[in-house]
Amino acid sequence: xSRTAVIVFAGVVALFVVSWMVKAMVLADVSETNIVDAFMVxxxxxxxLAIYSFLYKDNPYYKFAEHLFVGVSAAFWxxxxxxTTIVGNLLPRLSEGLATWFQQPYQGGGxxxxxxxxxxxxxxxxxxxxxxxxLMRLSPQGGWLSRWPxxxxxxxxxxxxxxxxxxxxxxxxxxATFVPLFGRDPHxxxxxxxxxxxxxxxxxxxxxxxxxxxxxxIGVFCGLIYxxxxxxxxxxxxxxxxxxxxxxxxxxxxSFGYTVMGRISLLVGRLTFLFRDWLGLIx
Amino acid sequence: xxxxxxxxxxxxxGLFMIFQYFVPHESSEWVYEFLLDWIYxxxxxxxxxxxxxxxxxxxxxxxxRKHDWGYSYVTLAGLFGMIxxxxxxxxGDEWGWYLIFVACxxxxxxxxxxxxxxRINKGLPLGLAGLFLLGAVLIAxxxxxxxxxFYTQEGLQSTMFRAFFDYIMMPILATIFSLLAFxxxxxxxxxxxxxxxxxxxxxxxxxxxxxxxxPYFGENVGEFIARVSSWLMNVPNLAAQRAIIIGVGLGIVAxxxxxxxxxxxxxxxxx
Numbered sequence: 303x304s305r306t307a308v309i310v311f312a313g314v315v316a317l318f319v320v321s322w323m324v325k326a327m328v329l330a331d332v333s334e335t336n337i338v339d340a341f342m343v344x345x346x347x348x349x350x351l352a353i354y355s356f357l358y359k360d361n362p363y364y365k366f367a368e369h370l371f372v373g374v375s376a377a378f379w380x381x382x383x384x385x386t387t388i389v390g391n392l393l394p395r396l397s398e399g400l401a402t403w404f405q406q407p408y409q410g411g412g413x414x415x416x417x418x419x420x421x422x423x424x425x426x427x428x429x430x431x432x433x434x435x436x437l438m439r440l441s442p443q444g445g446w447l448s449r450w451p452x453x454x455x456x457x458x459x460x461x462x463x464x465x466x467x468x469x470x471x472x473x474x475x476x477x478a479t480f481v482p483l484f485g486r487d488p489h490x491x492x493x494x495x496x497x498x499x500x501x502x503x504x505x506x507x508x509x510x511x512x513x514x515x516x517x518x519x520i521g522v523f524c525g526l527i528y529x530x531x532x533x534x535x536x537x538x539x540x541x542x543x544x545x546x547x548x549x550x551x552x553x554x555x556x557s558f559g560y561t562v563m564g565r566i567s568l569l570v571g572r573l574t575f576l577f578r579d580w581l582g583l584i585x
Numbered sequence: 586x587x588x589x590x591x592x593x594x595x596x597x598x599g600l601f602m603i604f605q606y607f608v609p610h611e612s613s614e615w616v617y618e619f620l621l622d623w624i625y626x627x628x629x630x631x632x633x634x635x636x637x638x639x640x641x642x643x644x645x646x647x648x649x650r651k652h653d654w655g656y657s658y659v660t661l662a663g664l665f666g667m668i669x670x671x672x673x674x675x676x677g678d679e680w681g682w683y684l685i686f687v688a689c690x691x692x693x694x695x696x697x698x699x700x701x702x703x704r705i706n707k708g709l710p711l712g713l714a715g716l717f718l719l720g721a722v723l724i725a726x727x728x729x730x731x732x733x734x735f736y737t738q739e740g741l742q743s744t745m746f747r748a749f750f751d752y753i754m755m756p757i758l759a760t761i762f763s764l765l766a767f768x769x770x771x772x773x774x775x776x777x778x779x780x781x782x783x784x785x786x787x788x789x790x791x792x793x794x795x796x797x798x799x800p801y802f803g804e805n806v807g808e809f810i811a812r813v814s815s816w817l818m819n820v821p822n823l824a825a826q827r828a829i830i831i832g833v834g835l836g837i838v839a840x841x842x843x844x845x846x847x848x849x850x851x852x853x854x855x856x
Contacts, residue, residue, distance in 0.1 A: 335678075338744075342752040349753060353760040357767055369656040371757040372639070373663025374749055380636050381671030381746070383629045385738045392626055404736045413615060429623040433630030440637065449591040449853055451627050456844060456852045457595035458620050461602025464841040471834020475827050514820045521824025522831070529832050546828070551783045553825035555790025556817045562773070562791070563798055565766035572763050575756070 307362070314363070318348055321580075328582060347580040350572055395426045479522045481515040521549040592847045599845030639664065647702045658695055665694050667749055673733055674743035681730030687745075689721035790817055 325340035352363040394406040401408035412419035432451035439448035485491035489508035528546030535543040605613040643657035696714035777788045797814040843849040
């Protein structure tokens, strides 16, 4: 550790302590737990600044915040998963004893097959066994057993995705592309004469409605042609592909603008935290 | 056995999930609901496996003194600290020895890792780990201002668990995402030069969408830009997104079919 790094570190620690004390004094009138509250706000502010320090260059403070985030978020999701899925949903279905032990309402029951009632609990012991098999991945000899639960997840997800995406990403999208190109309610097509004599360029008018439908139809068609690489993009096919890339560039621009505004909004949120919640410079 | 059983399982469950869609009967919906529950439950076990992997990787990094190995202690402290907060809670407003107990546990973990990593003189870190563990146990036994909660969900509502979420996890997450605003601005500087028609289209579309949120335009201009921006998002954007979605959807369907039929076997790994 160089001397400069030590001096910077000492400065950061001193600044942290001063900030904590000042914030605690400020919060003394409004909060009974002002010391803890001030500590947590100061920690959040310093972590925010540590992440922003990456804009200068990769540094130990950024790495500290990054590694802390990895540990904390992994534990957070595990604890959440344990309490909500395992304790909240699984254990109360496995047995009445476990439900009582974990102070959860027993969610037993069964499926009436006519001849006998098939208990639900059996169906929930299966994923417990499969989940335990998944942990066999840690064993050098029994690692292959972890493929069974993995196969169940992969197979189920693949089957689910097959139907879901075929429907939502293909059939529904294709159906939605075939829009009426010559008007519908509230603008039914009444011929070119009527169209031009009543030309309305307002957003709710017939012209914009028709233009939108044409752009959607041609945009999707030409966009698909652009992504079709099995045929050389020449002649009419090439021209359609060219239109496709124009539409794609507009989309990328619009998406880019939208993303920028989203990130700016987050930046404003963090700056508001620093200047209002931490420094108290804005009301 | 090692490779055939998983292939059969994938085929059976994959085909079932496809056919259940076309059989809207109570029984098939019953099995479908169970299968979705199974995936969630097995997923939690996978999460535990992930946590274990994170622990092993972090310890290994310390052991082998890899680049930036010191930060692995930070990861481990965050990991064990958050787990501890998720299973403990104070009874009232008194803090008692709670934070000292947490510090003792974290120091025990760190000293244990240090002992594992040390090639010589393992005694000191091991002794310190034992000392901190003893301190933690004594506090846990005699301090009655807080308790462990293994049966009920008090840990989720505990002050420190929520504070770590509100003041550590969320600020870092939001800041990392907001950091992208700067990199996007830098990328925009390079990309937004109207050198040709395509770059100009990109520039104009992005500017119109961004200007929608500009507060200093007059009412008429602002409203016009808002309408054009909405039209851009709802019409040309929708058209190209739809073309992309159709392509992606077909790709997912083809991949799913390859997985179900056993052509794609990457999930099985080697061996």
